[in-house]
Amino acid sequence: MSVLLIDLDDLKAGSFSASGSFRSASLELDPDSAFRFSGQIKLSVRINTTDKLTYYVSGRLNYQAQGDCRRCLREVNEPVETEFRGVFAFPEALEKLAPTREEQAAEEIFPLKHGETNIDLTALVRESLLLEYPLYVQCAEDCRGFCPSCGANLNVESCKCRNLVRDARWAKLLDLNRDK
């Protein structure tokens, strides 16, 4: 069984821990989405319950975000670690929690149906993972990227354009001086 699915029969009152890996395909992401992963996603999760009606879930995700360096377009794998938190509750407990709609959204409360035998972490994990997914990746802090004029990859070669640009700027200043 996937680590994203926790069997409620395994959960005695108290605390329960599990860990494992899963493939990003398990998250049922939009196939056109820009989120790419290298290798599997590691998950460790801890679940606490006192009444077996409300389950407090906290966990950690480790994965490699895969993308193209925003400067030189080289493929980069960037390690990411994120934490997540959520509450799963059966209807009886949900009434007692009585959260407003806004609270329910903010606290990530997931209602469990009567007779449910599993806690499905897929939606909770997917949401927190996508929220923390890096906006961009960069192969190195000092990646030089491409020359905007000639397209040379400045990490591997140099070009004369920078000088030309600077020369052009000077030339304009010189022209101004000449006009005076």
Ligand SMILES: [Zn+2]
């Ligand atoms: Zn780069």
Ligand SMILES: [Zn+2]
């Ligand atoms: Zn150039």
